Amino acid sequence: MSKLFRAVILGPPGSGKGTISERVASSFGLQHLSSGDFLRENIAAKTEAGVLAKTYIEKGALVPDHVMTRLMLPRLEEMTRHSWLLDGFPRTLAQAEALNSACELDVVISLNIPLETLKERLRHRWIHPASGRVYNMCFNPPRVQGVDDISGEPLIQHEDDKPEALVARLRHYKDVAKPVIDLYRAKGILHMFSDTETDRIWPYVSSLLSAKIPTDLADAQRATTH
Numbered sequence: 001m002s003k004l005f006r007a008v009i010l011g012p013p014g015s016g017k018g019t020i021s022e023r024v025a026s027s028f029g030l031q032h033l034s035s036g037d038f039l040r041e042n043i044a045a046k047t048e049a050g051v052l053a054k055t056y057i058e059k060g061a062l063v064p065d066h067v068m069t070r071l072m073l074p075r076l077e078e079m080t081r082h083s084w085l086l087d088g089f090p091r092t093l094a095q096a097e098a099l100n101s102a103c104e105l106d107v108v109i110s111l112n113i114p115l116e117t118l119k120e121r122l123r124h125r126w127i128h129p130a131s132g133r134v135y136n137m138c139f140n141p142p143r144v145q146g147v148d149d150i151s152g153e154p155l156i157q158h159e160d161d162k163p164e165a166l167v168a169r170l171r172h173y174k175d176v177a178k179p180v181i182d183l184y185r186a187k188g189i190l191h192m193f194s195d196t197e198t199d200r201i202w203p204y205v206s207s208l209l210s211a212k213i214p215t216d217l218a219d220a221q222r223a224t225t226h
């Protein structure tokens with residue numbers, strides 16, 4: 001079997017992790033696993049973890065580490081035969097250490113985006129809750145205002161993108177992320193991208209992954225998508 005490829009994308013809320021992950025998934029055939037989407041699925045399904053997580057997310061707080069790792073690690077175990085890109089997990093050093101003991105990462109992409117840009121983007125972010133599709137009223141608006149392009153269902157704003165929760169989230173992110181970034185830098189797998197525009201970052205991410213993803217894996221994925 002060809003070697004599997006494991007990547008993590010780090011960055012504050014609104015940094016474009018979801019947007020870049022979707023591009024990676026469609027260009028390189030990696031499975032995109034978003035902790036935020038997985039939490040929202042669990043909230044919608046009213047699982048034990050979902051009910052617990054909801055109380056934290058509504059306050060703009062992080063979900064406790066033990067809840068996150070108990071949720072995410074079994075999900076990754078289901079994916080042992082796939083190459084994946086993990087988005088939104090790990091977010092803390094404890095989560096990064098738990099992930100470390102479960103698998104070995106090939107690449108960590110870290111998005112470094114100015115605070116003002118983040119605030120502006122998140123104010124305009126709308127999502128389709130059933131699919132997790134993300135829109136931005138300026139950057140990638142839906143074809144019809146307020147409505148999902150594919151299902152025609154209404155778009156909503158995350159509770160945690162509303163101004164009250166937003167500032168707390170961005171402030172907290174920085175403190176918590178620093179040791180995670182330091183850990184991956186020390187391991188020599190960190191790749192940092194700084195810009196205000198996803199479209200300017202994407203070509204660099206794309207060429208990094210083209211260089212890192214094993215050729216036999218890329219060939220196998222191309223074969224399945226044609």
Ligand SMILES: Nc1nc2c(ncn2[C@@H]2O[C@H](COP(=O)(O)OP(=O)(O)O)[C@@H](O)[C@H]2O)c(=O)[nH]1
Binds near residue numbers: 011017122196
């Ligand atoms: N104006 C602008 N908006 C962007 C850009 N990249 C992403 N967005 C939007 O910013 C918001 C946050 O992006 P998202 O990928 O959800 O970030 P995440 O929170 O890190 O997963 C979404 O509404 C995106 O559509 C960009 O380069 N410019």
Ligand SMILES: Nc1ncnc2c1ncn2[C@@H]1O[C@H](COP(=O)(O)OP(=O)(O)O)[C@@H](O)[C@H]1O
Binds near residue numbers: 012037092
């Ligand atoms: N790894 C994680 N650890 C703790 N909380 C998390 C994690 N991932 C997601 N969450 C919670 O879910 C919320 C939504 O996550 P996400 O969709 O990734 O939002 P964003 O991309 O805007 O940060 C976060 O604000 C946080 O409360």
